[in-house]
Amino acid sequence: MAIKYLKADALPALLEALAKNARVVAPFKRDGVVQFEPWQSGKDVELDVLLAKQSPKEWVFPQCETYLKFGYRMEEPAQGATAGTATGAEGEAIGGEGAAAVAAGAEPAIPHETVEVEALNEAPAQVIFGLRPCDARGFVQMDQVFGGYGGFYFDPLYNSRRAVTTLLAVTCRDPRSTCFCTALGGCPAGQEGVDALFTQVEGGFVVEPLTEKGEAVVGTAGGDLGDATEAQAAEANAVKAEATGKVDVPFALEGIRDHLHDNIDDPGWHDLCMRCISCGTCTYVCPNCYCFSINDELVESEGERYRVWDNCFNPLYTEETSGHNPRAQKSNRFRNRFSHKFWYYPDKYDSLLCTGCGRCIMHCPTRIDIREVLRIMGAAPGAAAERAATTAVTPAATGAPTGAPAPTDGKEA
Amino acid sequence: MSRQDHIREFAAKALTEGRVDYFIGWKQGHNASEVVPAFVKEAAAVDQLVWNELCHHNLVTFLKRNMPDPAGAKIGVCVKGCDSRTLVALLQEELIDRDRLYVVGVPCDGIIDRRRLEKEFADEIVAVSCSDGRVSVATRKGNEKEFAKEEVLLDACTRCRYPNAVYADDVAGPPVPEPDRDGAKPDWSDVAGYESLSDDEKQATLEKVYSACVRCFACIHVCPVCVCWDKCVNRSRQPELVEQKVGTKQKLLFQMIHMFHVAGRCPSCGACDRACPVEIPLYLLHRKMNKEIYDMFGFEPGTKLDEKPVFQLFDVNDRFGD
Amino acid sequence: MAAQGNGSNGGIGAAKTRLTRGDVAAGATIARAGKLAGNPYLPEVATVLEIIDETPTIKTFRLRFDDPEVQKNFSFAPGQVGQLGIFGVGEATFAISSKPSEKEFIQFSVMKAGEVTKALHNLSVGDKVGVRAPMGNGFPVEAWKGKRILYVLGGIGSAALKATIEYTLEHRADYAGITILYGATHPTNFTYWYDVKEWQKRDDIELVLTIDRDCEGWQCDVGLVPSVLERMAPSPENTIAITCGPPIMIKFALISFEKLGFTPEQTYTTLEKRMKCGIGICGRCNVGPKYVCVDGPVFSLAELKELPDEL
Amino acid sequence: MADTTTTEAGGAAFEAAPGGNAAAGANVAAATGDSGDRPVKIIGIVCNWCSYAGADTAGVGRFRQPANVRLVRVPCTGRIDPLFALKAFEKGADGVLISGCHPGDCHYSEGNYYARRKFELLERLIHHLGIPKERFKWTWVSASEGQRWQKVVTDFVAGVEKLGPREGRAL
Structure with a gap:
């Protein structure tokens, strides 16, 4: 073209x-x-x-x-319906001749509620x-x-x-x-x-x-x-x-998936997530974090069902009704996000769930660096500890002013 | 000895003596314009700890419920004046165990508002340094600019009444001069502009400002005194105080819930404001709330260890209502 | 085992719930109940036909789709699940507990626990619900032909295995033997007691009922399910062991199976997770790279051992 | 970018949005075709022991009072989170009235002592959240004060009616 x-x-x-x-x-x-x-x-x-x-x-x-709208309506009973049919659990209706028979026969002959559902898109x-x-x-x-x-x-x-x-x-x-x-x-x-x-x-x-x-x-x-x-x-x-x-190339992609798999129980996950506050900023600025939740709202007889972004750092994301939470620890949730992007998703779709835009690094309230996570947890198990040591900040390399005396020192002197 | 050296020394000593399992301070982030929380587990690693004008994180956040890892760890922590007030607020309510803490107070004379600097450049800031009241900033493309420090301080710092930690086990170097607190009331001039708006204008402004909210919960999770963070009513479906829908109504109510739930404990440290990824000025409404609380009780949250937050107490002689 | 993990539905004449990428490109939609075909988020409206009080906290709902075509064409594989919801409250995932051969209604058993289940328990006959089903993979009952089947279930876990048990009972001749070990805390806590009584009458299956602590009038075994299981000491030879129940029971039943010599490949369970979309998108039900809603809920122990410890 | 405010400082971002919202509010009201004609809706949050009984006394005594108030009964004013009021506004209430036992008369001894600090804070802040002060009131009405209840409700409703229904507001 x-x-x-x-x-x-x-x-x-x-x-x-x-x-x-x-x-x-x-x-x-x-x-x-x-x-x-x-x-x-x-x-x-x-x-x-x-x-x-x-x-x-x-x-x-x-x-x-919002992808569903629904409304409950009172429906008048069909003509000739038997009044006062038991609402018990005997189930005469079972074996009837389809829904029409149920509506006419087994249900009480009083107005009853039906629901109208409309899909929106x-x-x-x-x-x-x-x-x-x-x-x-x-x-x-x-x-x-x-x-x-x-x-x-x-x-x-x-x-x-x-x-x-x-x-x-x-x-x-x-x-x-x-x-x-x-x-x-x-x-x-x-x-x-x-x-x-x-x-x-x-x-x-x-x-x-x-x-x-x-x-x-x-x-x-x-x-x-x-x-x-x-x-x-x-x-x-x-x-x-x-x-x-x-553009910097901060890590080698090769082997990351396998190493994440091998490092799944590595204590390094705990160290890396120490400064994570378990908010959802990284996922909400991400160009491809797609997890969502579905909820209903009902006001009187009209309601809607909507889906809304959710994120795997939300402690309630996986919490079950019983109170059991498969990823109750911050480190579990932290591990899930990176593993999802570089292990779970690649296993399913043979590609990556990260584009390298760096938004999660820029906007994380504590600047958690996905590159650092991958350098450490994406390294061969033996090497992980070693790399963790080398990623410790080296101000000299970046010409950091942090080495320079802070003004407070000046005053003290 | 610089404050930074003091911090390193205290950290190394506490770690060596086994007084703490880990020590929380600040270290340089991915470049020289960022500082991030540092978790040091070994005395040999204390040299990564820094102290400078970029250390804005309130590390008390990492002490609140469910944050310590492992639970029950003995923790050393650095606090600035404002941070220490949130720590005291938690201690007042016995929400953290004082015996497991080792607190290093860091006298502070102001933290730079990095966001304010960002607005000065289209380019990415890669280095910020400060000396003799001048802040020099360098960008990736090589632009450099210098600012007077007082011009680029955080709002919270320009009206700071507690530059020294109100509670600490050790102090990193000599305290900075305390402002005259008894003689002068707090300066609330920052909220005067907002107060002067009409009700309609206020509502319109709030709607406009808060409509940017993405409900990422960064403000709530980073807030050191917001302790029910993983059981937050903002997320609860039972009871459902706020819908999970993301509309202006829900966003506003969400923020109000946060604000009212930290009333009496929030010292306006501004952590929420700095954590917000879409830069909502959350700090200001919290300041307004604190102004009212000060007017009602003469109370400044988190300043005295033997006090309780005002909303957990009552006085039969209160003169409220008709 | 790989095919199993990928959600083969056992070939029980069930609707084709999976399409290849090519099918989708060619405009095919998923052969699911009626309107759902094009929109997997749109529930099919169904009416409550009958409500059975199983135990103080468990009710069974028999539903019929309002659209007769949908009802006629509805089929599922034993072990598959569905999203049952009330418009305005929400949806939750439940195992389909009717017989796969049942054409007149679809059945779910619900324990009262959270927001949705509480609302479900308040339903009366004639009320409307929304159903998205079937979902998930189901048990590989075809592949098990010629083997002995050992069911170990406790409490509400029976709901997840009910359809499978009924299926194998209907096709009794295809299997070398069927043993059911069913435990509950108290005699009143057995779900499907009316069916259990029917099972007791059959002489071609072995049925062991147990309660945690003895109580008056109880004639069967007493003891926790795993210990009764070890007492029974079934041979692992040519046997498939399937367990479902409270997490703690599953945990110890799996240990007992191992003690008895069952290999991980012989041992199956069905998982429960918080789910929202039910179609492998929304992300929350994953255990490592597996989504329980589409790769599960049925997993062999061998498959589970490959996954992170996030059950 | 003419329609934006500056963000030099946190404070500046809180300067008035363009045009205020009087116009915007009016627009929404006009669009919904629901301008000011409907009766105002007021949520009353009252404690079980005094004010609810007080309202009952007013009813039994056949004291004439406006019918705009829907009562929510709670065990004690100490149970009332200021957010209940905000939630009511969010859900479309035109006014919120909170009432409980007089100080010293609390059925649980001290619930209302705690409560009044919270209500006072809410009252001081509410117009900074864009809700006019006249739309929120908290007071004390005892079980025997049927007439006082009548007066409180009548005055409050009159005040809210003067402002009219709230339309097109987020909170």
């Missing part, structure tokens, strides 16, 4: 054109916080900040989504602009899960929305120190899941449509989107190469 070029000042017009037929979602800065929000005319897309606080997953897998067409290749890859990883467990159960809620979502990713020019996509087979200009890739070059974007949906976007843009010159295409390639070079 032909490589295109879009002038930077033509971007609002492109988004405006796209917004005619779809909801356009892009990163915007509000109160200093960058989040994906619906685009409105006049709002400036924020591309300088590398990563929005949360990944755009909520636009395909909303945090809270809203899936407006949408374009997500300005996500990063790692975010797009997160969708590909979630697709596997919601595509049905080994192809068994197909999730209509996620998939109907995913089918009408176009992902327009923007190449990362300045990866953060917390990025590690390349260690997981990704890249600042990764194409997995991306419908069209925008790369920022001098004065605009080099646009590569990668799928039919991406081509459709190019079609929408019309005249604003000309062919890229060779120089522009070369510049884009240079930007990509430079960015890729800036």
